[in-house]
Amino acid sequence: MKTIRLIRQTVAMICILICCSVPLYSQEISSARLDSLVENTMKSFNVPGIAVAVVKDNRIVHMKGYGVSSIITGKKTDENTLFAIASNSKAFTAAALAILVDEGKIEWDTHVTDIIPEFKLYDPYVTNEFTIRDLLTHRSGLGLGAGDLMLWPDGTLFTLNDIIYNMRYLN
Incomplete structure (x- = not known):
């Protein structure tokens, strides 16, 4: 239950951060101001840690971890901390794949094995047709x-x- 709560809080915080950035779009924002926004949002939503990256004109202009990634161990969050965001990644994955489709690099009906030849599922037919x-x-x-x-x-x-290799054992 704590994991689900943490995921919900993280998603809420991301939404707040996105909303906060709208009026700031045309303005320059300092790292100190961004730090303050993130830290205040973390406090408001009781979120123990987050990793933030701000990209402008295809360039990373701010990348930093805040708080802790584990309330049990107290491990500090940094810009490379990975979070288990579960189903939240589906939208990002779909958007990234849609960009590749739009650019003509793949098609929706491209076989996964054409991209990842070592990919296998338990059923060989499904592997070949997936x-x-x-x-x-x-x-x-x-x-x-x-x-x-x-x-x-x-x-x-x-x-x-x-993970790719072990997919073949899931039945």
């Missing part, structure tokens, strides 16, 4: 939460390559 569209519409045949233990609890040592 497309980007299937990926985004949850048509892999995997059940709810399949593979979650490769990402949880915090601190698992699975790399991206490990």
Whole structure:
């Protein structure tokens, strides 16, 4: 339950930060002012930690971690801290893939194995036919939460390559 609460608070804080940035769009904002906005928002929503990156004209102009990534260990958050944002990543993934489709680099019906040749699912037929569209519409045949233990609890040592490789064992 604490994880769900933390995710909800983080999403709420991100939404607040996005809203706060709208009137500031045409203005320069100092790192100190941004620090103040982030820290006040964290206090308001009781969020223990966040990593923030501000990109302007395809250039990172501010990147910093605030607070702690674990209230249990007190581990400090930095600009490279990864957070388990679960389903919040779906929108970012879909947007990134849509950009690639728009640029003509992939198609919605491109097979995943055309992009990641080592990708395998338990069923060879599904592996061969699985497309980007299937990926985004949850048509892999995997059940709810399949593979979650490769990402949880915090601190698992699975790399991206490990996760791709281990997908073949999920049934």
